[in-house]
Amino acid sequence: MSTTTLGVLAVACAGPAGLADEPDFSGVWQAYASVPQSGPGQAAALSEEGAALVDAWFAGFGESFADPGEYCVPPGMPSTMTSMVSYPIEIIQSPNRVTILAELDMQVRRIHMDGRAFPDDYPTSRMGYSIGHWEGETLVIETRLLGEYLMRSWPRTENTTIVERVYRANRDELDVERNGFPPENESNEILVFEMTLTDATLYAAPQRITMYYQRIPEVEFLEYDCAAGLWYRALEGEPY
Numbered sequence: 001m002s003t004t005t006l007g008v009l010a011v012a013c014a015g016p017a018g019l020a021d022e023p024d025f026s027g028v029w030q031a032y033a034s035v036p037q038s039g040p041g042q043a044a045a046l047s048e049e050g051a052a053l054v055d056a057w058f059a060g061f062g063e064s065f066a067d068p069g070e071y072c073v074p075p076g077m078p079s080t081m082t083s084m085v086s087y088p089i090e091i092i093q094s095p096n097r098v099t100i101l102a103e104l105d106m107q108v109r110r111i112h113m114d115g116r117a118f119p120d121d122y123p124t125s126r127m128g129y130s131i132g133h134w135e136g137e138t139l140v141i142e143t144r145l146l147g148e149y150l151m152r153s154w155p156r157t158e159n160t161t162i163v164e165r166v167y168r169a170n171r172d173e174l175d176v177e178r179n180g181f182p183p184e185n186e187s188n189e190i191l192v193f194e195m196t197l198t199d200a201t202l203y204a205a206p207q208r209i210t211m212y213y214q215r216i217p218e219v220e221f222l223e224y225d226c227a228a229g230l231w232y233r234a235l236e237g238e239p240y
Contacts (some may be wrong), residue, residue, distance in 0.1 A: 022134045023168055025098070029191050029213035030088045031081075032180045036209060044154060050202035053157075057150040068151070072226035074105035076126025077143055078162055078195055079154050081211055086181035087224075088216060098132060098139070103221045111141050118144055124158050139166040154207075160199040167192055169212075176212055189215040 046054065058065060068075070075083075080102050087104035100109040111132040122129055128146040132139055143162040149155065169190040193211040197203065 022139075023137050024093055025091045025139065025166065025168075025191060026093045028088050028090050028216050028218050030086065030180075030216045031084055031211055032186075032214050033176045033178050033212040034082065034084060034180070034209060035176065035212075037179045044152075044197075044202075044207050045204045046155070046202060047204040050155070050199070050204075053202070054150045054152055054155050058152075072105065072230060074107050074126060075151070075154075076107070076149060077109075077128055077146060077156070078197060078209075079151075080104070080107050080109065080127070081164075081193055081195065082154065082209060084180040088219075088221070089213070090221065098141075101221065103224055105226065106224045111139075124148075128162070135165075137167055140164070141166065154197070155202055156197075157199055157202060159201060160197060163196045163198075165192075165194040171214065174212070185217070187214045187216065191215070 074080070081089075083102075083104055085104065087102065089103070090101040092099040092101070096112070096114040098111040098113060100111070101107075102109070107127065109127055109130060111130040113132050115133075116131060118129060118131060122145055124145050124147040126147055126149065128143040130141050130143040132141040134140070141162075141164040143164075144160075146156045146158065146160050146162075148157045150157075169192050171186070171188045171190050174190065191213040193213065195209050195211065197207040
């Protein structure tokens with residue numbers, strides 16, 4: 001029922017009727033395009049109340065605001081999936097869970113596929129709590145229980161919900177221009193993530209972005225040991 005290829009577990013997922021015919025997304029993928037373009041300076045369409053919340057959050061730091069990336073703070077969702085800085089993701093698929101590993105900041109997503117409901121008492125986090133199901137050959141993922149993070153590009157609160165529709169496509173059939181870092185080899189095998197963010201407080205309307213990931217040769221991820229540099233500076237008594 002399952003095969004192992006270069007350390008990537010590929011197991012056909014059993015659907016509600018016990019069928020094992022859902023597509024297998026296992027493997028290593030790299031974002032190469034987005035619509036609209038995702039990157040530094042991109043601004044979401046905030047509501048008046050949402051813009052005030054974000055501005056007030058930044059104003060509280062004045063000129064002393066420190067970029068979280070400089071301190072190895074991972075962005076969490078949705079930025080984990082909208083990053084266009086060439087770090088790949090790896091998908092590991094099993095009947096009751098889809099796991100997405102992001103090399104960027106060594107982030108991990110766990111998508112529960114066992115029919116559970118969202119828990120009533122569960123801590124919020126950067127990655128949130130994700131539940132998925134199949135609609136034909138499309139994987140539908142809903143993420144809730146996100147921790148508040150009011151960075152301007154993709155702010156979120158505990159009321160933010162993210163819905164993703166993930167499906168296969170062929171590059172030759174897509175009218176999409178590359179706007180990310182070019183990989184060494186272009187693949188025709190594409191995984192499309194259609195993402196919709198809703199938050200009645202932050203956003204004037206649902207925010208949508210479509211990410212295009214291409215399959216790349218299965219390689220070992222490099223360790224993203226960002227925080228080690230901060231620790232070494234602290235040992236040496238250097239401010240940062």
